[in-house]
Amino acid sequence: MSASPHAKTSQGRFFEDFRIGQTIRHATPRTITVGDVALYNGLFGGRFAVQSSDAFAQTIGYSRSPLDDLLVFHIVFGKTVADISLNAVANLGYADCRFLKSVFPGATLTATSDVIGLRENSNKKTGIVYVRSRGFDETGDAVLDFARWVMVRKRNETAATPTERIPDLPKTVDPAQLGAACPKIHAAAYDTTLAGSPHRFSDYNTGDRIDHIDGITVEEAEHQIATRLYQNTARIHFNQFAESEGRFGRRLIYGGHAISLSRALSFNGLANAFHIAAINGGRHVAPLFSGDTVFAWSEVLTAAEIPNRKDVGALRLRTVATKDRPCPDFPLKGGEEYDPAVILDIDYWVLMPR
């Protein structure tokens, strides 16, 4: 008989379980199929033509519709949760997230994380763990690479304090690094009517602000199905019994859900932004709960050419999502503080046909 009821179960890693340079191979490998795509579509309602139509994708140079970039992100991210953030107090940030290879239905994804930074908090109860996580397809090619940092509980407050190391992470991905996951496209063959908007790369300018107009109300069943689809096991999203005694009294929706909703909403105004090439950073400003209605607006921070590419250009976008607050006036901050309706502030690069 086991010595303890938990001898074979995983309680997740605590701060003192991480070591600089450690590489963690994550479970569970996952073959992504058209079934996953359909469920993702039903949950978010994406309308980007490249991801919706094999015929459209082929016309511009893909072999077929690639997976939605965020579906790839969520699946890779989900794999890291059980090893990295099961005992996280907070997800503090992302940086340097780059999509490196198109992923198509049938691909099998795995993930690893390298511990690249550690800093114990002065209270000795928690510490910050910095990891670089990578997703790979079944050929071993990297498809996604990103850094994130989380505040993790210590199992034992008296555990030794590790040498502090804070990694140097870029504030933004350089345009020269964009586009690895986007084949050279036939921009002239890109049918803007079918895609839903006449506006190409050259129609957007730094400083443009776009209200995405529509709102989507989230239900418990929806975010649970989505988050389980990614095999993300963070407990706070699924367990109402525990959360009824928790900080919010209810299930917290996975932050990635707000990102996917914002992306889907952004179609209205950015219909030809067919590929997310990189995520520079993001902040989950406030929690999202079932019953909330999500709105979003975007600002073009930079319109950049990609070296040696005449087919596509890159827009650096800031997309801000709110709850129960339409965005015709672009709510963001009042002084230092975020508008209380803001839930997400994300900075990323999208590609558009030229």
Add this chain to the structure above:
Amino acid sequence: MSASPHAKTSQGRFFEDFRIGQTIRHATPRTITVGDVALYNGLFGGRFAVQSSDAFAQTIGYSRSPLDDLLVFHIVFGKTVADISLNAVANLGYADCRFLKSVFPGATLTATSDVIGLRENSNKKTGIVYVRSRGFDETGDAVLDFARWVMVRKRNETAATPTERIPDLPKTVDPAQLGAACPKIHAAAYDTTLAGSPHRFSDYNTGDRIDHIDGITVEEAEHQIATRLYQNTARIHFNQFAESEGRFGRRLIYGGHAISLSRALSFNGLANAFHIAAINGGRHVAPLFSGDTVFAWSEVLTAAEIPNRKDVGALRLRTVATKDRPCPDFPLKGGEEYDPAVILDIDYWVLMPR
């Protein structure tokens, strides 16, 4: 910087944006997969053998299971919403809806609409737009053709009144026009035990009335997932924040959801009505909301032979759906008025093996 926050977003067309003879090509092309089929099955629970089993479909002469006809309808219809009915006050009717070609997983659908009629209302605030919408597969073949008319707001009440033109639409599709989307089937190989009912075409007679017995309660997550799956962007279905101040105080369920629920319920009594060949017309008599339980009954309006087809016959059905009201007594009207429980009254042709 853009002149306006909405310079690149679509607010949908208003009445004065439509012109007789105008052809509108709709976004977004869409490849339908077995993933869409599975999600549709999970949402409606269809049990028709031809759509459920590749082996069954092949036995009677299909290459594999075709898509549910209503899934095709909803996806084509969904494409038209952003261009035709985003500013609709009311969906007034459908007519002459014909399924023209079997659609299988892997097909990519696109859609166009021709403006075939216009009539401004006397209040100058709204007008009726008649369109003929068509769905096409990736080979360019039409798979679906239907007319509908919607009442649309004017952007500007002083805009010029167009010449009135009201199209002549058939009250019912002629039997000679039915069956284009149904291959010649081996009726003798159609296994009625596997299909769930011994009753073939010849067992139904004009005037037969059938209570479909069961009820299905609808949840917000379900209708939202379904309607997003069709990329239908009508705002009233998704935005509780806005609708809390709206006409009903809550999200209105897409009318097509009630049609699909009724079709699924109709299996009990019409299990061998394996194909919807045409929809003659339909009326959404009352709104459907989350938490309502849908029931349905059907009447055989006509049992018709199809010229030159000995394999299948056609039943013209009237199916009536109710909410929170079982239908053993076939509720419909008291005098001119519909029974208050009725939500849907639809007139369509189904095919059955002879």
Add this chain to the structure above:
Amino acid sequence: MSASPHAKTSQGRFFEDFRIGQTIRHATPRTITVGDVALYNGLFGGRFAVQSSDAFAQTIGYSRSPLDDLLVFHIVFGKTVADISLNAVANLGYADCRFLKSVFPGATLTATSDVIGLRENSNKKTGIVYVRSRGFDETGDAVLDFARWVMVRKRNETAATPTERIPDLPKTVDPAQLGAACPKIHAAAYDTTLAGSPHRFSDYNTGDRIDHIDGITVEEAEHQIATRLYQNTARIHFNQFAESEGRFGRRLIYGGHAISLSRALSFNGLANAFHIAAINGGRHVAPLFSGDTVFAWSEVLTAAEIPNRKDVGALRLRTVATKDRPCPDFPLKGGEEYDPAVILDIDYWVLMPR
């Protein structure tokens, strides 16, 4: 015109409609696809590597990822409902459930049931029907075989009492009968890191008890989508209008939903139990409703070798699920009575790599 509104609808069989030796072929044949797999994953969040990754499955000797065993069970079970248990007062038990052949996406399943026992209850109002149900793939091979017994209403209390016959069913499936649905695997190639746990067959011992820790809250939309996916038509799961006047005042969740949730939860502690080979029996101790949070724990009843197999060993598990009650202390019974939080007590065989 039909003589009755229900002349063509099925009301299900009553006790007096069953005869010993009768074989019932069930509707509806069903092709299972990767779409069904994705939806099942979204609903339950399974993380077993063999079912999640084609690449992982191929490494150990499968042609690709097999379907989750319980998805096969639910789909076969679902087919039997309309014929066997539509008028059931209670599902009394299962026995001798054996998985006989791996099932992969693309397979088409059908089902039959043989009536193997009958016993009228002394009140003459109900009787117990014992059936042996089998699922077959499109080649005619049996993929699943199980016995179950249900208490069914009589249509007419004066109907003749059949000769009583109670079948002799095994309390547990013999280890020699296990493994037909599991190919010989390359146990050395089974990557326990990717699979999420280092513990193989030899690490488990009779008497081990494992708390699976996590909890999952169930929503109405989730169990309805799942149960419709299986084409299970039991009315009590879908019809709030009727159930508001019923025994519980609300929709009862399909018992199989609790089994699938428990299986998904059991990953934490039993990550390498990649295949359910047999179900010896199970009891739905208490009903599960929307909003309840399910927890689970397991006990190893036996660790058994399978004759002539060096690749895998079998664990006989008892998994107990509770609602709104974590399981660190393994709640089960106080004397004869179950702990009031227990909802499921199931006894089954899983295979693990050696």
